[in-house]
Amino acid sequence: MSRPDERRFPGSVFGVGSEPDARFSLANERTFLAWIRTALALVAGGVALETLGLDLQPGLRLAASIVLIVAGTVLPLIAWAGWGHVERALRSGSPLPSTIVGVVLAVVVSVVGVLVLLGVLLR
Incomplete structure (x- = not known):
């Protein structure tokens, strides 16, 4: 019979170590969400x-x-990978x-802010 952790997805995360305090796993999931x-x-x-076609340089x-x-x-x-790294560490x-x-x-x-600012100034 397989362990319960082996049926959980992804196995590369849940097949590592032991079950941490549920509060930490749930906090990690909330961060991902x-x-x-x-x-x-x-x-x-x-x-x-x-x-919206705002009056910016197109x-x-x-x-x-x-x-x-x-x-x-x-x-x-990136968030999925981060969730997995944190869960494995936990x-x-x-x-x-x-x-x-x-x-x-x-x-x-910051890049978007600069582009929008230039778009306003150069319209």
């Missing part, structure tokens, strides 16, 4: 920026929209890994 909401907001912002508006949509598309993949009793999600998101928002 927060990144998913952020990704949805990025996609929605990119679509809205282009769809090329810069399109570039900002594309950056937002691409970031919103890639962020869930299960093995290892120190929690660092994450690059915050830095990536800060760069994306």
